[in-house]
Amino acid sequence: MFQKYDVIVVGAGHAGCEAAHAAAKMGSKVLLCTMNMNTIAQMSCNPAMGGVAKGQIVREIDALGGMSGIISDRSMIQFRMLNRSKGPAMWSPRTQNDRMRFAEEWRMALEHTPNVDFWQEMITGILVKDGKVRGVRTGIGIEIEANAVVLTNGTFLNGIIHIGEKQFGGGRTGEAAAKGITEQLVQLGFEAGRMKTGTPPRVDGRSLDYSKMEEQLGDENPEKFSYLDITEPLKNQKSCWITYTNKEVHQTLETGFDRSPMFNGRIQGLGPRYCPSIEDKINRFAERERHQIFVEPEGWNTVEIYVNGFSTSLPEEVQYKALRQIPGFENAKMFRPGYAIEYDFFPPTQLHLTLETQLIENLYFAGQINGTTGYEEAASQGLIAGINASLKIQEKDPFLLQRSDAYIGVLIDDLINKGTEEPYRMFTSRAEFRLLLRQDNADLRLTDKGYQIGLADEVRMNAMQDKKSKTSHLINDLKQKKWTPDEVNPTLEALGTATIQEKTTIEKLLKRPQIGIQELKTSNKDFDHYLSKYSKEVLEQAEIQIKYQSYLEKEQQMVQKLSNMENFRIPHKFDYLALSALSAEGRQKLNKIRPETLGQASRISGVSPADLSILTVYLGK
Structure with missing residues (x-):
């Protein structure tokens, strides 16, 4: 029934779509597996792409030959360049998108990509032989062979949705959780953990009073994400709106705290620090009398509104009552309540910089399975995993981006060397070379690299x-x-x-x-x-x-100094435990992460400058 594939991608979210597209465009025969063909590239949270540091990532994906920038341009309803009043290192493009068109454009792009096949079914396990992945097993017991597998399971691995005291299995509202993969990976020796994220209620835009809100217009001359001139600039844009919570809203929300899964211990996973729920904001910032609420339309032809800033897992009746106390929301009609979702992830210190797992050859992880949050972070990982899976089976050198090359390089280096105990989000402050890594020059930095590996085309x-x-x-x-x-x-x-x-x-x-x-x-x-x-x-x-x-010029000089360490390679089987001169923590961390270069070793938390000096001497011998 099935041929043997070069690459199987499990999950068709932002990471999975970029992985499938990249591998296929580079000549690999790809099977994209999803539980629902109608939710390919679903914007599960807010209907927007880009923003501070995230916009730079979308530009980098585009410069390398990925699709997120083009899809965003084709589906945007508003464009803003954030931080224009600051220096160019801080300028960050952001689009408000039509949620339905975004998903439709991604599906059409994949269907028109040669070498991509689809299969709609839950994947419950991987096939492994002699320490190497051999394919996947589906829910109805079909075994499909492949040379490489990329797991991009998002929030679906043993996902549990929480609304007040109610909880039920699911990877997204109305969609089943994925079972079996976590258990198998743990049996194979992988370390797993739990994280949580959340989403706000959706409301009927016809029931809102916009006269009580501040209008947020798009840029007068809207730009685009993609460096290719294949889409027309926006002539018309939809406005977003801003309103605020108040003391009454906070008091109403507090009445549900005793039934909040976040406060009564039912949720064990850590949530995103920089995108907290409204109840978390009220609890952590008790001195604030109000919090900003962004009112974001979900598309050109829908009345559905995304209430950005009001993520919550409180009981639905508390959500509804509190919403109606926000200025402009007095008569709001709710489409669906907000909820929290708890899911499995695998600490990314178990990966190589290519995103291939250290335990199982030709098995790659990308997206929220690695402990990240955000469409853009997921898409960039999917791109790198898809590229490297394709290169590996073609017996070509891996594709690696340094911290001085791209925000994508910073993201992956942070994940592999530092790990994460909470959902990782990219910021400009994480990049030490952010003046070099601007959104305006991503093509000058990366397009040649994308072209050399066969992803970016001649155009x-x-x-x-x-x-x-x-x-x-x-x-x-x-x-x-x-x-x-x-x-x-x-x-x-x-x-x-x-x-x-x-x-x-x-x-x-x-x-x-x-x-x-x-x-x-x-x-x-x-x-x-x-x-x-x-x-x-x-x-x-x-x-x-x-x-x-x-x-x-100063940043380039710093890059040059650091590149000497990046070029100093460490043998993969180097015996750190036998190096008694290293500190105990240094030995443990180096042995666990197994850095590929001296530069990578220098960025591992717990490896001291003295450890680095000792390692340099031994490697020099």
């Missing part, structure tokens, strides 16, 4: 090279072009910056914080005409590189 490569060439040409011109005091001083005075006394290059003027290319364009018609041949992206890239040149 992407040509577009990146064109942007790179034109940016370089423009910067060189700006270093040569000089303006006289008469030409530029009126503009400088108007901008409140010092005038010049002699001819000065435009490059030197642009290094001033008060001056940008747009300001100089409006002051000089000839310059405006000259710049008209360059795209907005090229102008922005040139300005950033000129303004931040010295800072970028």
Whole structure:
């Protein structure tokens, strides 16, 4: 009935979709297994992609040849570039998306990807022989063979949904939990744990009074995630809205605390620190009289509203009563209550940097199974797992991203070396080279890498090279072009910056914080005409590189210093336990994680500088 596949992907969420697409595009024959074909790429939580640091990840996925950026562009109903008032390292694109269109676009993209087959059924186990994965076993007992398997089970592994004192099995509301895989992996020697996440109630937008809320418009000139010019910019956008909780809301919510699964001990797993439930916010920040609520439409043609900021697992009648005390929600009709979900995960310290497990060869984990939270974090892991599964069975070198290459590299390095005891979320503060890892230059950083492994196509490569060439040409011109005091001083005075006394290059003027290319364009018609041949992206890239040149050079020097350690490889079977000079904790951590390089070893919690020096000496011998 089934042929033998190169790669089987279990789960069709954000991680599974990227894994299946990447492996198939790189030439592998792929089977994507899901419990429900109608929930492929379901946005289980908020209908949005990107945001702070997450937007950078979506751009990186796109630059490598993944699909999340394109799917987001095709389904967006609003675009905002967050943190525009800060430096470019903080600029973060975010889209509000049509939930149904997002899932539909992903399914259509996968159906039109050669080499992808589908199978709708629960997967209850993997096939293992001689320490190597051989395929999967389905709920009705079918065995399907494969050279590699990628598990992207999300919140489905032994998932339990909590609403007040009620609890029932499920991986998502209305969908069954996945049984069997955790138990088998534990028998094979894997360590498992429990985590929890939550979601807010959904309400009928027709029952809300928006006059009592603050309107949140999209950007005047909306951009896109993808570097490919294949979708039209948004001409119309849907607004989001902001309102706030108050003392009455908090008091009502507190009446249900004694029945809250979070407070009475029924939930054992740790929840996301940076996306807490409303009851957790009230408990932890008792001094605050109000909390922000984002009112987010779920699509172009639906009245369903996502109440962002009101995630809860309190009894449904308490949720309903408290909701109706929020300004604008006085007559709110609830579509479904919020709930918490508890699920199994596997500490990611059990993985290689390729996301292949250390215990079972050719078995890969990606997404929430690794203890992360967020669509973007999951999608990036799926992409890397799919790439490496395909490369491994083709007997090619693995694909690894360093911390200085991408936020994706930071994410995976953090997971493997530090592990996580709570759902991991990406922030710009986690990246020590964030000035290099901007959203605007992800294509310049990564498209060539994606092209070399056969994921990014020639169209992407040509577009990146064109942007790179034109940016370089423009910067060189700006270093040569000089303006006289008469030409530029009126503009400088108007901008409140010092005038010049002699001819000065435009490059030197642009290094001033008060001056940008747009300001100089409006002051000089000839310059405006000259710049008209360059795209907005090229102008922005040139300005950033000129303004931040010295800072970028310093970060590059730091990267170079660290790269020497990254290139110092450690034999996989190195016997750390025999190295008595290492600290006890150092031996234990190094033996458990088994770093591949000295650089990776330096980032493991518990490995001291003295341990590192001793390790360097022994490796040098």
